[in-house]
Amino acid sequence: MSELAILGGKKTRTDAYPAWPVWDQRDIDAVTEVIKSGRWGGYPYPGPKTAELARKFSEMQGGGYAVPMTNGTVTMEVALRAAGIGWGDEVIVPAYTFQATASAPMAAGAIPVIVDVDPGSYCLDARAAEKAITPQTKAIIPVHLGSNMADMDAIMALAEKYNLVVIEDCAHAHGAKWRGMGAGTIGHFGSFSLQSSKTLTTGEGGILLCKTPELAAKAASIIDCGRPHALGGGEEDGSMEYQVGGNYRLSEISAALALVGIERFPAQARQREEMAAYMDEALSEVPGVRVLKRDVRHTTRSFYRYVFAINPQEFGVEHDVLCAALDAEGVDCWVGYEAMHNYKLFQPQKSRLAVPNAFPEYFDFEKMDLPTATRACEHEAVWLDEAIFRAGPQGVDEAVAAIKKIQGNALELSQAAEELRKKYS
């Protein structure tokens, strides 16, 4: 009988990892209070809970003017529009991220220019970004991916040199800090998702941190059907004009849940950080595992997912089969995103989207050379669920034991790989 659970052996972890999101009576009370108040929606914007959320979230990240809205995709579209970026402008995005990072510029009429990521962090490579800059480049969207941060020093230097707007995609980086500065407060905008898998969640929601009150007022106006807003995202100001906008307001019910989430956040973040340091150490001893580089300037880490790389030769399989084997061992894991240039939806001949069809030369994916993102997406990246950290040292020990067990049975796994891939892909 095989030792490996995927081949019929015993599971390494038999208990499920803790569920997400977590909730208690405070969430029920917060939602009940809003229901009883009769002020459920987001109009007039901002409602009292939304305004409180804006204040507390800026405090939590250590800066910026926060504009809560419906999700962490619209946040980026609104940031671009608030900065005056639109049709035909180029926006640099990394090749390794969720599709929202590229679809948001397209929703604003801009062209996503896809560049490779850094092998140490899997975040946007500033050198690759610089090579892609043209006179049409107006913005850059670094993504703080999984548990890492993009090199914000290099990116802000590029922004200064080429006069670019920086929108940090912080969907994975609530609470993270770069040289003591909160993620999302370094660029002109920080875009946060509060979707249900995120480490601060309302089920669905987003927050845009803006560098100035002027940008926040514009953003608040765009998400409030174009109504004029006072500086700082406050109430309507008669001196401003209407602009084109839509309804992307956050509901008061969602804001109330996020406020409870903010109360819980510091203890959860501390536990994840402590357990991740423990995990770094344990994993660095496993043959074939590459722990991603910890940049000393990334002073506080946050963990949406814990990402590491494997050397497929040492495991006898690529990351997809390894992830299936880990799942079978009871360790929640994921292979991560597709490389951006593989998203079929963006291919002009397959989509009816305006931007790819108007500018097909930017979407010639066959010609793109993105070796690091391709290697991460197709062969080596492994994303472990943050629930492992909420299970404490035992949760981490069991995850590491499962990875070691799989590595120790690499030969057997490699012999079964083809069958397994058919079964699990």
Ligand SMILES: Cc1ncc(COP(=O)(O)O)c(C=O)c1O
């Ligand atoms: C990196 C990244 N950016 C943006 C988003 C979009 O957030 P939302 O789902 O709230 O629109 C997500 C995830 O969902 C994400 O992972």
